[in-house]
Amino acid sequence: MLTAHPDPESVPEQCRRKNAIMNVFLIGHGGREHALGWKLAQSPMLTQLWSTGANPGLLSLSKPSHVAPDDHDAIVSFCKVNNIDLVVVGPEAPLVAGLVDDLAAAGIAAFGPGREAARLEGSKHFTKALCDEADIPTAAFGHFSNLADARAYLAEQGAPIVIKADGLAAGKGVTVAMSAAEADAALRDCFDGQFGDAGASVVIEEFMEGEEASIFVLCDGENMVPMASAQDHKRVGEGDTGPNTGGMGAYSPAPVVSDEVLQQTLHNIIAPTLKTLAARGTPYRGVLYAGLMINEDGPKLIEYNCRFGDPECQVLVMRMQSDLLPLLVASASGSLKDVTIDWHDDPALTVVLASNGYPGSYDKGSVISGLDASMDQDNVVVFHAGTREEAGQILADGGRVLTVTARASTIKAAQQRAYDAVDKIDWPEGFCRRDIGWRAV
Ligand code: AMP
Numbered sequence: 001m002l003t004a005h006p007d008p009e010s011v012p013e014q015c016r017r018k019n020a021i022m023n024v025f026l027i028g029h030g031g032r033e034h035a036l037g038w039k040l041a042q043s044p045m046l047t048q049l050w051s052t053g054a055n056p057g058l059l060s061l062s063k064p065s066h067v068a069p070d071d072h073d074a075i076v077s078f079c080k081v082n083n084i085d086l087v088v089v090g091p092e093a094p095l096v097a098g099l100v101d102d103l104a105a106a107g108i109a110a111f112g113p114g115r116e117a118a119r120l121e122g123s124k125h126f127t128k129a130l131c132d133e134a135d136i137p138t139a140a141f142g143h144f145s146n147l148a149d150a151r152a153y154l155a156e157q158g159a160p161i162v163i164k165a166d167g168l169a170a171g172k173g174v175t176v177a178m179s180a181a182e183a184d185a186a187l188r189d190c191f192d193g194q195f196g197d198a199g200a201s202v203v204i205e206e207f208m209e210g211e212e213a214s215i216f217v218l219c220d221g222e223n224m225v226p227m228a229s230a231q232d233h234k235r236v237g238e239g240d241t242g243p244n245t246g247g248m249g250a251y252s253p254a255p256v257v258s259d260e261v262l263q264q265t266l267h268n269i270i271a272p273t274l275k276t277l278a279a280r281g282t283p284y285r286g287v288l289y290a291g292l293m294i295n296e297d298g299p300k301l302i303e304y305n306c307r308f309g310d311p312e313c314q315v316l317v318m319r320m321q322s323d324l325l326p327l328l329v330a331s332a333s334g335s336l337k338d339v340t341i342d343w344h345d346d347p348a349l350t351v352v353l354a355s356n357g358y359p360g361s362y363d364k365g366s367v368i369s370g371l372d373a374s375m376d377q378d379n380v381v382v383f384h385a386g387t388r389e390e391a392g393q394i395l396a397d398g399g400r401v402l403t404v405t406a407r408a409s410t411i412k413a414a415q416q417r418a419y420d421a422v423d424k425i426d427w428p429e430g431f432c433r434r435d436i437g438w439r440a441v
């Protein structure tokens with residue numbers, strides 16, 4: 001059994017090298033990957049961590065590979081030359097593009113689902129059809145590949161209603177339409193090609209009411225180990241208003257996820273999903289992120305993601321006591337049975353600092369200072385997302401730029417601690433929401 005203190009004997013043979021020490025190649029270079037790298041770097045099993053991109057936070061813990069996450073051939077060659085024992089794939093795009101399959105074909109172990117199982121995130125219709133097949137509670141839906149049929153269904157259903165581009169649309173393909181006119185505009189956007197191939201077909205869904213939360217589960221194709229729950233804030237504005245973003249902050253655990261909700265989710269939603277995929281010969285390995293709508297009828301599935309959330313990963317790693325590396329190895333190698341994961345009971349909360357203008361257009365290149373002072377407190381870590389380093393200075397280089405993460409005895413205390421750290425960062429060209437965690441506080 002894998003425990004908080006990794007026992008070299010517990011590391012599956014397939015991934016074991018002499019002394020159970022490992023070279024790990026982490027794919028992706030946002031805030032989520034800095035958080036994963038930060039946690040992996042604490043593992044006594046780690047020999048060397050390699051990374052993609054030029055995230056200065058991640059580069060303080062790893063060596064640069066100079067390989068792009070979408071260049072599968074270059075990743076395979078890099079792994080062979082550098083004796084990589086495990087590839088950890090952070091973002092969804094390489095998973096959906098089949099990076100894990102290409103690595104497997106070259107005999108290289110990887111954490112994350114293969115191409116077919118990653119369709120849980122890559123195609124909304126794939127997931128809805130699977131829910132139908134396995135009787136998983138979710139919103140009623142229709143699936144259409146032309147505007148006329150979609151409009152006819154919309155006329156039957158009326159608003160409020162939810163329009164979703166079928167494929168990966170960088171978080172922008174979903175419209176929660178409060179009026180039929182808004183729904184019709186969203187349909188036209190999809191079929192006019194606004195989302196490229198991702199909008200070639202649409203899912204139209206019943207509007208569900210309730211409170212949203214996410215549950216993260218580690219899977220090895222057969223077994224599952226629940227990790228933790230989290231809640232994120234997708235809207236850019238305070239009070240959860242304004243346009244959707246990749247996420248402006250998060251906290252874990254989510255108070256709405258009671259033991260009962262967790263058990264219902266595992267039993268009614270996740271277990272039948274894993275069983276169905278395994279029966280099809282495309283077992284799910286990696287972390288499964290279930291986005292849920294919770295009300296008095298219990299949890300219903302909104303969507304699946306095939307990777308850790310960003311910024312939910314940041315709060316998960318802050319709460320995780322166990323060594324992450326043997327857990328990822330066990331997921332990749334089918335040996336999660338009887339594994340348990342230890343967590344700090346204390347909650348964690350993260351605040352995203354974004355460039356002024358995000359999620360619209362924004363400038364790059366402004367100087368950020370005060371980062372060292374901001375981390376000068378116990379249980380505070382500032383994870384880098386869209387930053388770069390130039391001449392010893394940290395510069396903004398993206399929309400979501402930093403995630404300021406804190407753990408404390410209550411969500412309110414974690415919120416206070418995170419904002420104390422935020423206030424030490426000097427970056428006039430950036431902003432954050434001041435109300436992360438409001439529902440829980
Ligand atoms: P998704 O990318 O599928 O998670 O959708 C983005 C957001 O849209 C979700 O986090 C929800 O806030 C909202 N949403 C998606 N589907 C529904 C639904 N059927 N009913 C209500 N809200 C939804």
Ligand code: GLY
Nearest residue numbers: 246247309310311
């Ligand atoms: N924070 C939402 C996501 O990672 O999809």
